[in-house]
Amino acid sequence: MNTLTRCKPLLGTYVDISLTGEATDDQLIEVSNTAFAEIERIHNLMSFHRADSELTKINKQAFLGPVPITPDMEAVLSHALLLSALTSGIYDITVANELMHHGGLPNCFEDAESGTWNNVHLLDGKISFNKNIKLDLGGIAKGYAVDKAIDVIAAQPIELTQVCVNAGGDLRFQDWCNEKVNIRHPSPKRRDQFIAIDMQAPALATSAPEYTNKNSLIVEPETGSLISTDDSISVFAPSCMIADALTKVLFLKPDSIDILEQFKASALRIERKGTTVPFLSENRAG
Amino acid sequence: MRNFDRRSFVKLSLMATAGLFCTITPKAWAKIYMSADQARKAIWGDMKMSPQPVDLTKEQLKAIKKASRVRVRSSHIKAWRTEDGGWFILDEIIGKHENIDMAFGLDNKGRVTGLEILEYRETYGYEVANPKWRSQFHGKDASERLKLDKQIRNISGATLSCRHITDGINRLTQTWAIVLKHI
Numbered sequence: 001m002n003t004l005t006r007c008k009p010l011l012g013t014y015v016d017i018s019l020t021g022e023a024t025d026d027q028l029i030e031v032s033n034t035a036f037a038e039i040e041r042i043h044n045l046m047s048f049h050r051a052d053s054e055l056t057k058i059n060k061q062a063f064l065g066p067v068p069i070t071p072d073m074e075a076v077l078s079h080a081l082l083l084s085a086l087t088s089g090i091y092d093i094t095v096a097n098e099l100m101h102h103g104g105l106p107n108c109f110e111d112a113e114s115g116t117w118n119n120v121h122l123l124d125g126k127i128s129f130n131k132n133i134k135l136d137l138g139g140i141a142k143g144y145a146v147d148k149a150i151d152v153i154a155a156q157p158i159e160l161t162q163v164c165v166n167a168g169g170d171l172r173f174q175d176w177c178n179e180k181v182n183i184r185h186p187s188p189k190r191r192d193q194f195i196a197i198d199m200q201a202p203a204l205a206t207s208a209p210e211y212t213n214k215n216s217l218i219v220e221p222e223t224g225s226l227i228s229t230d231d232s233i234s235v236f237a238p239s240c241m242i243a244d245a246l247t248k249v250l251f252l253k254p255d256s257i258d259i260l261e262q263f264k265a266s267a268l269r270i271e272r273k274g275t276t277v278p279f280l281s282e283n284r285a286g
Numbered sequence: 287m288r289n290f291d292r293r294s295f296v297k298l299s300l301m302a303t304a305g306l307f308c309t310i311t312p313k314a315w316a317k318i319y320m321s322a323d324q325a326r327k328a329i330w331g332d333m334k335m336s337p338q339p340v341d342l343t344k345e346q347l348k349a350i351k352k353a354s355r356v357r358v359r360s361s362h363i364k365a366w367r368t369e370d371g372g373w374f375i376l377d378e379i380i381g382k383h384e385n386i387d388m389a390f391g392l393d394n395k396g397r398v399t400g401l402e403i404l405e406y407r408e409t410y411g412y413e414v415a416n417p418k419w420r421s422q423f424h425g426k427d428a429s430e431r432l433k434l435d436k437q438i439r440n441i442s443g444a445t446l447s448c449r450h451i452t453d454g455i456n457r458l459t460q461t462w463a464i465v466l467k468h469i
Contacts, residue, residue, distance in 0.1 A: 006328075007319045007403040009448040014403065016317075016440070029328050142445075168445040184443025191383070192408070194441065208444035234442060 001161070004028035008036055011043050011142045013168025017149065021160035031156045035149040035165065042148055045072055046141035048096065048105055055141075058127055059096070059109060059134045066126035076137060076144050076241065077122055083245050084117035086262070090253045091245060092117050095219040096134035102219070102226055109134050114224065143170050143205060143244035150174065150202075150240075165240075172203040172240045184208070186232035186270050195276060200266050203240035207247035208232030218251050227251060230272035237265035250279065257281050316407040325389035326366075326374055329400035335374055338367040338469070346465050354460040356453045363461065370394060373466060376404075377458060381450035384408050388454065396462040398455060 004025060005018040017035050019028045045054040054073055061067045069077070083091040097112040099105040115133035149165045150172050163174035173179050182194035186208045207218065209229050218227050233250045237243035242263050249256050250267055257279060260267055267279040320328065326335075340363040342350070347358045364376040371394030379386040385407045391399040 004324075005317070005319050007317070007406065008401065009403070009451045013445045013448055014406065016319075018440075025324060026327075029324065033328070164440055166440050166442075169442040170445075171440050171442060180439055182439045182441045184441055186444075194439075196439065204442050206442040206444070232443065 002028060004032060006032045006036075010036070010039050011145055011167050012049075013142075015039055015168070016164075016166040017153075018162070018164045018166075019153070019160055020162040021158060023158050023160070027158055031153055031158055031160070034156065035153050038148050038152045039145045039165075039167070042072060042141065042145035045070060046076065046137045046144075048108075048136050048138070055135060055137060056108075062120075062127050062129045063132045066123075066128040068126050071125075072144070072148070073127075074122070074125060076140055077120075077127065077135075079241060080137070080140055080245070081117055081120065081122060083249065083259075086259055087249050087253060087256065089116055089118075089221055090256070091249050092221045093135050093137060093140070094119065094133045095221065096136035098219045098224045099136055100134070101224075104226075105136060116221065139170070139205070139207070139244040139248065140241055142167050143203070143239070143241035146170050146172050146203070146240040167240075170203075170205045170240050170244050173199060174202075176200075176202045183232070183234055183270060185274055186230060187272050187274075190274070193274065195270060195274060197234070197268070197276070199236065201236035201238055201243075201264070203237050203243045204234060205237075205240060205243035205247050206232050206234040207244075207251060218248055220252060232270045233267060234270070235260075235265050235267045237263055254279070316405060318405050320389075320402055320404055322376055322389060322404060325402040325404060328402060329389065329391035330368060330372070330374055333368045333370070333372075335366040335368040338365050339363065340365050340465060340469070342461075342465060349464050350457060350460050353464065354453075354456040356457040358457060358461075363466075365466070367469075372399065373462070375458065377454060379450050379454040384446075384450070386451065386454075388451070390455075390458055392458070392462050392466070396459055396467060398459065401451075401455070 001020060002023055002025065003018065003020040005016065007014055007016045017032050019031055044050065047053045048055055050056060054070060058067050080093045094115050094117055096105055097114045100107045111132060112134045113132045115131040119129050119131040119133050121128045146165045146167050150163065153163050160174065165172055176199040179199040180196050181199060181204060183197055183206055185191060185193040220227050233247045235243045235246040237246060242265060246260065246263065246265055249259060260279060269277045271277060342361045347361055350358050359380060366374040368374065373392040375390045377388050377390060379388055386403055387405040389402045389404055393399050
């Protein structure tokens with residue numbers, strides 16, 4: 001049995017791929033190459049920062065008329081819009097304008113307007129906006145990239161006994177049973193502490209305040225301001241894309257237990273003092 | 287000195303993860319990825335290369351800092367020259383809380399052809415800077431390090447930015463333009 005763990009800077013963070021199986025180093029390197037290439041491909045499509053990404057093209061042109069999109073973009077956008085519909089707009093990818101104003105994204109579009117997911121129209125593989133809004137796919141694209149990397153690894157002829165792809169905390173296992181992970185303490189002063197948790201589904205994502213300041217980079221769609229928090233929220237879900245998106249939903253609407261159930265997800269909050277509190281149905285009233 | 291540091295950090299990680307069930311409180315941890323030789327293969331395949339270490343002069347250090355706007359911490363470059371004029375370089379990137387050992391490939395035009403993170407260490411507290419404390423871990427070998435790596439769990443939390451790597455790439459490409467290109 002051989003294990004290769006490899007790490008590259010991608011998606012604006014550290015992407016770590018670990019492969020275990022009856023294979024040589026060279027074979028594992030080859031498999032990891034295809035996975036990193038897939039992540040890079042998604043990064044190049046969905047990066048807000050890249051001038052040549054598909055997302056930038058959409059942000060520039062979708063207000064002018066329908067823009068044809070790739071199947072990958074369609075998969076991410078349709079999930080994002082589904083979540084917006086299910087959460088009555090709590091989850092919304094049209095917050096790029098607010099993120100630009102708060103310095104969370106570079107200010108690439110001076111003429112951008114604020115809007116909501118209702119201004120986005122996705123039809124027959126084409127996207128258009130009826131207002132000059134801008135999209136940011138941030139976390140959901142990162143989760144999607146992890147899912148795609150897991151898919152391309154599974155499609156390789158080499159059989160692996162364990163695979164883990166971890167993009168800066170958005171992670172997914174091939175076989176999640178009996179796996180434990182460390183969740184970082186949400187307090188900036190205790191960033192060197194970890195809380196060990198059993199995996200509850202193939203994928204896990206955690207959202208927390210930035211360590212440099214108290215504010216998160218999560219925008220409240222109704223007010224346009226960044227939410228202030230001391231806690232982190234972790235979501236276990238069948239896919240990493242859903243796990244990442246649901247962390248934002250729970251920050252903004254902590255009683256969204258029905259949505260968790262709908263996506264076969266579970267979640268926990270880690271409070272400032274390190275206490276772990278699961279999101280359960282009985283918490284619903286509060 | 288550097289190998290020595292590596293060992294101590296890994297040993298620390300063991301102390302941090304071994305036998306603990308719930309909350310654990312390491313002061314430092316490390317995750318080891320590919321070896322330098324695996325990285326060489328991943329970046330350059332079977333390309334032949336020979337060692338060509340470079341020591342930068344004070345003037346060169348200054349010029350690189352000015353061009354890249356990044357502080358140059360080491361005047362010694364661990365470099366190998368490939369048959370076709372490219373480079374394989376082992377480098378260390380130092381951030382606020384993290385030290386990252388990296389391998390870079392540069393082609394004969396100074397373009398980055400590949401990069402690998404070899405080891406990622408996070409450091410907190412005073413212990414890591416205390417030589418007496420570190421010395422107790424002297425003498426652990428590479429095989430032990432590899433074994434330990436498996437015990438380090440995956441971490442989820444607020445996304446860490448890899449901005450320091452971008453700085454490191456800028457510093458290296460300027461090092462190529464100012465120094466390596468002319469060798």
